[in-house]
Amino acid sequence: MKNFLTLLLVLGLAAIGITGCEKAMTDSMMDVTKPSETPTKDNPEAYTVALVQAAIDLYKTGGRDAVEAYHNDSANIDGQWYVFITDENDLFVAHAPRPDLIGTDLKDVEWLAEDVERHDGSTLGAKIAEATETGLWIEYLWPNPESGANEQKRTWAIRYEG
Helix, strand or coil: CCCCEEEEEECCCEEEEEECCCCCCCCCHHHHCCCCCCCCCCCHHHHHHHHHHHHHHHHHHHHHHHHHHHHHCHHHCECCECEEEECCCCEEEEECCCHHHCCCEHHHCCCCHHHHCCCCCCCHHHHHCCCCCCCEEEEEEEECCCCCCEEEEEEEEEECCC
16 A cells, blocks of 8 residues: 655645655654755655645745646646645635545545544544644545555645634
């Protein structure tokens, strides 16, 4: 089973990265990378954080339209890694592998059946939407965009500008 990573940027904004990394989290994500380092996929957690930061940087320099357009383009899916974006109301505005989610409320996204027993009854999207400015990791199953198989993922979420 391949590791699987995606990212979410909530415009309004919160950013979220997802990875199927099986290794335990041992370091704070904010301590994993230094600004001068360029993480690689060999360190999927740091790579996730860097991709989320790149999405935030694009938002800062190019604006909302630019970041949405970039991350709605399937050419910007990097194997298992991609960014999806919701707005300040938690509505999807970008999701290259699942454009059918555009306009859907993140909080309506359900856990897969295999995940349901592990959680408190809230939706997967509601857990992701709990992201704050300091960030949040969430683990769950989600279809890998390359294989279509449900795989364990870890999502990095960070709310930016509300």
